[in-house]
Each structure stands twice: as C-alpha cells, then as structure tokens.
Amino acid sequence: MAVDASGRLYGGAQVNNATDITWKKTTTKDDLPNIFTTTLGTSNQEGNHVTTIKGLWNSFPEKQVFACNLVDANNFCVFGFIYGDHKYGAVLYLAYTSCGIVKCTNGNFSDTKLG
Structure with missing residues (x-):
C-alpha cells in the first residue's frame, strides 16, 4: 500500500520475483455512489x-x-x-x-x- 501527495491510496504487487512493482489506484467508499436512503x-x-x-x-x-x-x-x-x-x-x-x-x-x- 502507498499514498500519493493528495492522499489517494494505491495498492502494489510484485509478481514472480519481478524487480518492479505494479501500482494501481484503489477504490474507497467515497468513489462509490451513495445508494443508501433513510428509513x-x-x-x-x-x-x-x-x-x-x-x-x-x-x-x-x-x-x-x-x-x-x-x-x-x-x-x-x-x-x-x-x-x-x-x-x-x-x-x-x-x-x-x-x-x-x-x-x-x-x-x-x-x-x-x-x-
């Protein structure tokens, strides 16, 4: 896991003993639409x-x-x-x-x- 300067989360993976890590943005609850309404x-x-x-x-x-x-x-x-x-x-x-x-x-x- 890593965080960029704006606070965005990234997840990384190193596969099969590779020397580089592939980083991808993660999704947070704020990225999803609010589907919940009140009672x-x-x-x-x-x-x-x-x-x-x-x-x-x-x-x-x-x-x-x-x-x-x-x-x-x-x-x-x-x-x-x-x-x-x-x-x-x-x-x-x-x-x-x-x-x-x-x-x-x-x-x-x-x-x-x-x-």
Whole structure:
C-alpha cells in the first residue's frame, strides 16, 4: 500500500520475483455512489411488505440503485431501481420471514414471492 501527495491510496504487487512493482489506484467508499436512503414507512402499518412497498413507491429515488430499511409491522430491507416517472422498476425485499420482488410496468404492479 502507498499514498500519493493528495492522499489517494494505491495498492502494489510484485509478481514472480519481478524487480518492479505494479501500482494501481484503489477504490474507497467515497468513489462509490451513495445508494443508501433513510428509513421509510411507519410502525404499526399493515405487515404485508408488498403493500408497504407499493404505498412508498413514489418515495423511492428514481434512476439510481437504492437500498434502504423499511418499516411496517416489521423492519425489512429493500434494494431496487425505478425509472420512467416511477412507472417502471423492480424492488427486491428481504425480511426475516419472507422475500420477494415487487415489479412495476407502466404503472401496473406485480409481485413474486421468493421464499
């Protein structure tokens, strides 16, 4: 590992007894897009995760990958991508007792249970 004058990290490798080291820039968390949003939803809503996702659909960011914690009767996490004025997209949800995908095509929702 090495650091240049601007504080950028580099990783190096010396392969097969070579005399030179090949240095490459490393990626830090600041180089990645912020895909995490705040917690959405409220406690004591219906415990149906699909209904919760549909109700919050227009609150999700558009044209970027996102991940967030949702709250209904339980806490669960979602990962998704939505575009086209929120008329298209897919959201994967993972909960302790279930998981699935909620899709939207031209404003029409469908869902698939995965387990």
